[in-house]
Amino acid sequence: MVPIAADLSFVLACATGCFFLIAVSLHFATRHSRLLDSLSANAYGLYLVHYNFAVWLQYALLGTVLFAMNKAAVVFGGTLILSWIAALGVQRIPFGAQLIGVPRRAVATS
Numbered sequence: 464m465v466p467i468a469a470d471l472s473f474v475l476a477c478a479t480g481c482f483f484l485i486a487v488s489l490h491f492a493t494r495h496s497r498l499l500d501s502l503s504a505n506a507y508g509l510y511l512v513h514y515n516f517a518v519w520l521q522y523a524l525l526g527t528v529l530f531a532m533n534k535a536a537v538v539f540g541g542t543l544i545l546s547w548i549a550a551l552g553v554q555r556i557p558f559g560a561q562l563i564g565v566p567r568r569a570v571a572t573s
Contacts, residue, residue: 501547508550508563509543516545 502509520538527534553559 505547505550505554508553509546511563512549512553513542513546516542516549 517538520541521534524534524537529537550563553563
């Protein structure tokens with residue numbers, strides 16, 4: 464009987480934590496961020512191109528002497544930045560925006 468109560472209390476604690484995180488986010492995150500809006504708009508494009516950068520960066524760091532968490536942070540940050548740049552670059556190509564499902568942005572001319 465005790466393991467069942469422990470399992471049910473764990474489920475209840477997890478659900479409570481999830482609802483708490485949602486409530487705090489809804490209460491305090493009321494302003495829009497241009498950075499996060501851009502991330503949201505380009506999420507599918509990042510998903511499409513991130514694999515190459517993740518593999519390349521992991522291979523590049525294979526011989527370096529770093530802790531695993533440091534390597535993970537470098538690969539995550541590098542993959543995010545390089546994928547974001549690549550997704551924005553693909554949107555500038557006339558057919559590229561249709562490939563990743565984003566409306567083509569107007570290029571400013573001077």
